[in-house]
Amino acid sequence: MATVTGLPNPSLALGASRANVPGESKPLPGAEVPPRLKISKLNFFYGAKQALFEVDLNIATNRVTALIGPSGCGKSTFLRTLNRMQETIRHTRMEGQILLDDQDVLQMDVVSLRRRVGMVFQRPNPFPKSIFENVAYGLRVNGWKGNLREAVEHSLNRAALWDEVKDSLHKSAYALSGGQQQRLCIARALAVDPEVLLLDEPCSALDPVTTAKIEELLFHLKESCTIAIVTHNMQQAARTSDFTAFMLDGKLIEFNPTSQLFTTPADPRTEAYITGRFG
Amino acid sequence: MSVRTIWRKSVNVVMLSLTGACAALTMGFLFFILGYLVYHGGKDLSWNFFTKLPTPVGETGGGMANAIVGSAKLLFLASLIGVPIGFLGGVYLAEFGGRTFSFLVRYTTDLLNGVPSIVIGIFAYTVIVLPMHQFSTLAGGFALGVMMIPIAVRSTEEFLHAVPTSLREAAMALGASKWKTVATVVVPAAIRGIITGIMLDLARVAGETAPLLFTAFGNRFWSPGWLQPTASLPVVIYTYAISPYDDWHRQAWAAGLVLLGLVLFANIGARLILSRKTMLQRS
Numbered sequence: 001m002a003t004v005t006g007l008p009n010p011s012l013a014l015g016a017s018r019a020n021v022p023g024e025s026k027p028l029p030g031a032e033v034p035p036r037l038k039i040s041k042l043n044f045f046y047g048a049k050q051a052l053f054e055v056d057l058n059i060a061t062n063r064v065t066a067l068i069g070p071s072g073c074g075k076s077t078f079l080r081t082l083n084r085m086q087e088t089i090r091h092t093r094m095e096g097q098i099l100l101d102d103q104d105v106l107q108m109d110v111v112s113l114r115r116r117v118g119m120v121f122q123r124p125n126p127f128p129k130s131i132f133e134n135v136a137y138g139l140r141v142n143g144w145k146g147n148l149r150e151a152v153e154h155s156l157n158r159a160a161l162w163d164e165v166k167d168s169l170h171k172s173a174y175a176l177s178g179g180q181q182q183r184l185c186i187a188r189a190l191a192v193d194p195e196v197l198l199l200d201e202p203c204s205a206l207d208p209v210t211t212a213k214i215e216e217l218l219f220h221l222k223e224s225c226t227i228a229i230v231t232h233n234m235q236q237a238a239r240t241s242d243f244t245a246f247m248l249d250g251k252l253i254e255f256n257p258t259s260q261l262f263t264t265p266a267d268p269r270t271e272a273y274i275t276g277r278f279g
Numbered sequence: 280m281s282v283r284t285i286w287r288k289s290v291n292v293v294m295l296s297l298t299g300a301c302a303a304l305t306m307g308f309l310f311f312i313l314g315y316l317v318y319h320g321g322k323d324l325s326w327n328f329f330t331k332l333p334t335p336v337g338e339t340g341g342g343m344a345n346a347i348v349g350s351a352k353l354l355f356l357a358s359l360i361g362v363p364i365g366f367l368g369g370v371y372l373a374e375f376g377g378r379t380f381s382f383l384v385r386y387t388t389d390l391l392n393g394v395p396s397i398v399i400g401i402f403a404y405t406v407i408v409l410p411m412h413q414f415s416t417l418a419g420g421f422a423l424g425v426m427m428i429p430i431a432v433r434s435t436e437e438f439l440h441a442v443p444t445s446l447r448e449a450a451m452a453l454g455a456s457k458w459k460t461v462a463t464v465v466v467p468a469a470i471r472g473i474i475t476g477i478m479l480d481l482a483r484v485a486g487e488t489a490p491l492l493f494t495a496f497g498n499r500f501w502s503p504g505w506l507q508p509t510a511s512l513p514v515v516i517y518t519y520a521i522s523p524y525d526d527w528h529r530q531a532w533a534a535g536l537v538l539l540g541l542v543l544f545a546n547i548g549a550r551l552i553l554s555r556k557t558m559l560q561r562s
Contacts, residue, residue, distance in 0.1 A: 127468070
């Protein structure tokens with residue numbers, strides 16, 4: 001894709017008015033990969049309090065993009081603006097532009113947007129229904145016509161859960177372990193076949209073994225899906241992602257290929273964060 | 280032991296016995312009432328009590344079949360009015376309401392709950408009995424239905440509030456509209472609690488007498504349809520209890536026992552339903 005002005009540029013200190021120096025802007029990190037989501041000048045407000053400041057970011061197709069940063073830096077808020085979950089909170093306001101395949105997300109019908117941009121939350125949140133009904137839910141509410149059973153099996157397979165639950169599809173989802181529940185939530189999100197999958201700290205409530213399973217799952221999923229993951233765990237970002245964005249106080253500080261960001265961070269604040277000096 | 284220690288210990292003993300005695304007394308009242316009812320009304324409870332109409336004064340036998348059916352009809356009508364309004368109002372408060380209007384609704388609901396039942400009876404009398412020129416099951420059911428609304432609203436609201444937000448988010452993130460989320464995820468997750476609340480609500484209005492005195496009025500015979508005056512257990516208890524006949528007194532006791540039995544049954548049933556509410560606890 002073409003170079004875009006106003007994107008995070010490692011050679012520029014944050015706060016410099018990037019838009020005024022278009023000549024200096026370099027190709028976006030990962031410019032060789034077409035972006036699925038293009039976010040520009042995104043501001044977000046909780047009442048009078050601004051939580052995101054002029055965030056510009058591209059989320060590359062069929063890659064994993066990780067968002068890291070200390071608590072309260074706005075990474076979850078940012079993720080939740082991408083499928084407009086954030087507007088369900090009262091007294092919030094969003095400015096800027098988010099393009100999904102060149103369609104303006106803010107103008108789209110929110111139901112079809114959320115069908116295309118799925119989400120997995122921090123804590124496993126299966127519905128108090130059977131395993132089957134959990135996965136079928138998204139298809140049912142979207143009035144999908146087709147073989148429900150096949151679709152459920154396919155999604156559970158994609159989430160690497162089918163073998164563990166195939167004999168207990170009609171048991172309550174609450175009978176599963178935490179890790180299984182989280183994979184069920186991933187299967188549930190995958191059932192409507194989203195183009196983008198947003199994961200909001202999906203492993204923070206899970207043990208290391210289960211976390212490893214989910215990370216492996218992400219690796220396979222990116223063949224068919226574009227993934228954005230918010231994580232507290234820098235090792236997880238380093239292991240799973242192709243690109244990493246570092247955020248601080250609602251601002252995007254640095255956005256680069258993961259290998260580059262973790263080995264040769266361009267911004268001193270990124271370096272301070274990844275070496276554990278704060279956050 | 281110093282005087283201080285003795286003083287401290289005796290205060291302790293006194294307070295413990297005082298609070299314990301009051302707690303025991305609370306339980307005592309229920310068991311006393313229950314025992315008294317069983318003692319006086321138990322022997323008049325027979326198959327006839329449930330199947331026969333009342334007999335004229337002086338004749339033995341006879342029952343309260345018409346009052347039992349009348350109460351059932353009144354409660355049915357009350358549910359038709361109170362349950363949908365209360366339930367949907369509660370859903371609105373918990374899921375859709377804005378701040379100001381919700382506050383208003385909640386406050387008004389609490390005030391309605393505090394309106395004396397006799398006043399609600401007068402209201403039903405004015406709105407239904409006067410224009411129709413007769414006492415009726417309809418008027419009584421309406422009065423009880425209005426009485427059901429506030430508790431149904433608040434209990435529905437509370438059980439919906441107990442459903443974690445994460446479930447709502449999960450549904451909406453899958454493309455469910457707000458209404459679909461509520462209908463397919465939130466309400467099913469809380470449905471046991473909601474049903475329990477409504478059962479307790481029904482049990483409460485089942486014993487109301489005042490609003491029925493000049494709406495459903497009373498009837499010595501069967502009340503066909505919905506537009507005739509009808510007998511009901513609480514009103515029959517009232518009229519029989521203030522009558523001068525021993526025979527009627529005994530029957531009033533028996534009717535009281537039946538009514539209390541029904542209320543206890545609803546309460547225990549509700550507890551059982553609630554205690555099985557394990558699906559949600561883990562999240």
